Amino acid sequence: MDVVVVGGGATGLAAAYLLRQNGVDVTVLEASSQPGGLLSTFEVGEGARLEYFYHHFFTHDAEINWLLGELGLEDKAIFRPTTMGMMRDGEIYPFDGPGDVLTFGAMSVPARLRFGMSAAMLTYLPGFEDDEETPALEWFRRWAGKEATETIWEPMMDVKFGDAAGQIPIAWMAGRLRQRARSRDGTEEKLGYLKGSLQVLVDRLVEVLREEGVEVRCDAPVEQLIRSDGRVVGVETPEEVMEADAVLSTIPTPILSGLVEEIDDGYASSLRDIEYMGAICTILSMEESLSPVYWLNVADPGYSFGGVIEQTHLIPLEEYGGRHLAYLSRYVRHDHPLWSKDNEALLSQQLGELERLFGRDVKPLLNDHWIFRGRFAAPITGLKFSEKIPSYDTPIPGLYMAAMPHVYPDERSTNNSIRIAAAAVEAMGLDSGFVPEGTSLASSYG
Ligand SMILES: Cc1cc2nc3c(=O)[nH]c(=O)nc-3n(C[C@H](O)[C@H](O)[C@H](O)COP(=O)(O)OP(=O)(O)OC[C@H]3O[C@@H](n4cnc5c(N)ncnc54)[C@H](O)[C@@H]3O)c2cc1C
Numbered sequence: 001m002d003v004v005v006v007g008g009g010a011t012g013l014a015a016a017y018l019l020r021q022n023g024v025d026v027t028v029l030e031a032s033s034q035p036g037g038l039l040s041t042f043e044v045g046e047g048a049r050l051e052y053f054y055h056h057f058f059t060h061d062a063e064i065n066w067l068l069g070e071l072g073l074e075d076k077a078i079f080r081p082t083t084m085g086m087m088r089d090g091e092i093y094p095f096d097g098p099g100d101v102l103t104f105g106a107m108s109v110p111a112r113l114r115f116g117m118s119a120a121m122l123t124y125l126p127g128f129e130d131d132e133e134t135p136a137l138e139w140f141r142r143w144a145g146k147e148a149t150e151t152i153w154e155p156m157m158d159v160k161f162g163d164a165a166g167q168i169p170i171a172w173m174a175g176r177l178r179q180r181a182r183s184r185d186g187t188e189e190k191l192g193y194l195k196g197s198l199q200v201l202v203d204r205l206v207e208v209l210r211e212e213g214v215e216v217r218c219d220a221p222v223e224q225l226i227r228s229d230g231r232v233v234g235v236e237t238p239e240e241v242m243e244a245d246a247v248l249s250t251i252p253t254p255i256l257s258g259l260v261e262e263i264d265d266g267y268a269s270s271l272r273d274i275e276y277m278g279a280i281c282t283i284l285s286m287e288e289s290l291s292p293v294y295w296l297n298v299a300d301p302g303y304s305f306g307g308v309i310e311q312t313h314l315i316p317l318e319e320y321g322g323r324h325l326a327y328l329s330r331y332v333r334h335d336h337p338l339w340s341k342d343n344e345a346l347l348s349q350q351l352g353e354l355e356r357l358f359g360r361d362v363k364p365l366l367n368d369h370w371i372f373r374g375r376f377a378a379p380i381t382g383l384k385f386s387e388k389i390p391s392y393d394t395p396i397p398g399l400y401m402a403a404m405p406h407v408y409p410d411e412r413s414t415n416n417s418i419r420i421a422a423a424a425v426e427a428m429g430l431d432s433g434f435v436p437e438g439t440s441l442a443s444s445y446g
Helices: 010-021 062-070 098-102 109-124 136-143 145-167 170-182 199-211 253-260 265-272 343-358 414-427
Strands: 002-006 025-029 041-045 048-051 077-082 084-088 091-094 188-194 215-217 224-228 231-236 241-243 246-249 276-286 295-298 307-310 324-332 366-379 399-401
Touching: 002 010, 002 231, 010 025, 010 062, 010 199, 010 246, 010 414, 041 276, 041 366, 062 199, 062 414, 084 145, 098 109, 109 136, 109 145, 109 170, 136 145, 136 170, 145 276, 145 295, 145 324, 199 215, 224 253, 231 246, 253 265, 253 366, 253 399, 276 343, 343 366, 399 414
Parallel strands: 002 025, 002 246, 025 215, 084 295, 246 399
Antiparallel strands: 041 048, 077 188, 084 091, 224 231, 231 241, 276 324, 276 366, 295 307, 307 324
16 A cells, blocks of 8 residues: 655654554655654754744653654653743742642732632533533633633633634633643643754654655645546645555645645535634743743733743753743734734844843843744634544545644644544554553544
8 A cells, every 4th residue: 555645744754654554655745845844943053953833742641652662762751840930910920830829919819719710620620621612711701700811811812812712612721721730740840852852753753764665755745636536546746746545634724725625625615614823933042041930921911922931941051052042932813913024023022022021121132033933833723623623534535634623622732643643544444553542632533
């Protein structure tokens, strides 16, 4: 059996590995010049690599731990205690556990109690992960109260979903809270990373695939699906036509929609119906640290970023030549003014905002910066999203697909890319039972 995998991100590479374990002849076609997709890295200086978009994994991520073992990379995984903070009214509050909620001075004591109770309900009571009809913000207003909703939940959801925040169901938020709770030991949260960056995983995976005879081709955008007797029998890139018994697409659903619209317009329109948020990450290389915590949520309104994520609070700065590295992160829709804002104007705005936030001029501390945008960073998982999730086995014979929408109700992640790749391989009638199933809820639908 010959399979072409379209897309060389985490899902495509993991699927190629699983297909090869089934004895399938596989070719991976990746549009860009390097494999890795959203895991891609760049040289941040002194030979060190860093992801365009902040990345960590969780202690309970069984699938990625398994893959690291398969690739002989277990010794590259590092788990470190991390800290979280909440910036509100110009002050940073620790936000690592229930004790911190009780001392969160930006809210009244009754609001703190209601916030803590509502978060505990979502984390520990059954049923919420299936409630796709109640908007999270509506639920928060009722159970956490107006003050806690406006102080914490609304800003956090705005950063992630913008004006779609009101449409996100409580099921999604329950999933998030449970995921974080599982990676906590008491109040301490440990997060994982790879020595040398996630590039180590991508490089080794590609190396093993190539050793096993899988072709991984970059600069090979699939522009068309080839059909015969109503069945997909190959793909076309600008360079060539490639025949296959089956095609597995792992590209974002809006792009797949364009490839199938001449074949099945109804299917194309159902894929188009899934909207994605874009992500903007500004990376600052600084002489000094900005904040005392790894993950700082900015809950004050009026900022172009909602998170300050200091990589060098996860990985020692010696790994990066002694410089402090921080991501300023934000998700926006593609019609948001920030999405198309000129990079220099964005940087200048953000440096001004940092001065306002931290009460000091950070410009003299800055020795380099980079800005990355990911167009298809996360699907907008609105109410009853499970009904929109496409099947792994598409209505077009010979065409299979796995993409970020399949990770719902879980959060998209490298770990969940492996889980959905396994589900796609099963849908192709092959075996993926050798991949351990962790606590991930990805692939529950589709
Ligand atoms: C800001 C941000 C932070 C994140 N943080 C974390 C984190 O902390 N931990 C974690 O585990 N995960 C994190 N993720 C999520 C993780 O990066 C993704 O879930 C995962 O990388 C998705 O992989 P994928 O292969 O499904 O998609 P992608 O990475 O999008 O890969 C799709 C690939 O398809 C290619 N492609 C597109 N069109 C074509 C075509 N026509 N022909 C051929 N190829 C094509 C693209 O170039 C791309 O390489 C984060 C993501 C973002 C954006």
